[in-house]
Amino acid sequence: MTEEPDLVLRAAFHLVALEELQRDKSLDPVAQREISERTSAAKRELLQLLSAAFFPLTQRAAxxxxxxxxxxxxxxxxxxxxxxxxxxxxxxxxxxxxxxxxxxxxxxxxx
Incomplete structure (x- = not known):
């Protein structure tokens, strides 16, 4: 159980949306690179949120x-x-x- 499940869910939805956009073959190379960089950043953010929310030793998780x-x-x-x-x-x-x-x-x- 975490105190901020909505924050984790929003970050996960954001990452999924970016990953879906990354598969769009109609994007030009500059847009593809931008989406790729944003996807990497979103993935790092989600991993940090998951760690903070669910790591057993944190005070924020039960x-x-x-x-x-x-x-x-x-x-x-x-x-x-x-x-x-x-x-x-x-x-x-x-x-x-x-x-x-x-x-x-x-x-x-x-x-």
Whole structure:
């Protein structure tokens, strides 16, 4: 969860629009170069916003694990913390996997 999702979304929409414009073959070389430079800048801006908004160690991001039956806008859910995104994914998998019952426990002895 981030405090500024609209800012991130606007930056993402802007980047997508520029990338679509970059595929326009009717643009002259000067316009193509300008669009290319703006696309690169928009990509850098979006990456910075994503990092600031979602990096686990920032004070602006809160990571919650929602379980079945809890709506995302309820503000409930278990707060999880880690130093990295992969750490957050690992915690989520550790908490969720035992509840899946998708993979029954097997005897580790050879048969």
């Amino acid at each position: 990571w919650r694990l929602w379980r079945s039956g809890i709506t995302a806008d309820a503000g409930d859910g278990e707060v999880i913390e880690s130093r990295s995104l992969s750490g957050l994914a690992s915690i989520a998998c550790d908490r969720v996997f035992p509840a899946t019952h998708a993979y029954p426990q097997r005897d580790a002895r050879p048969t």
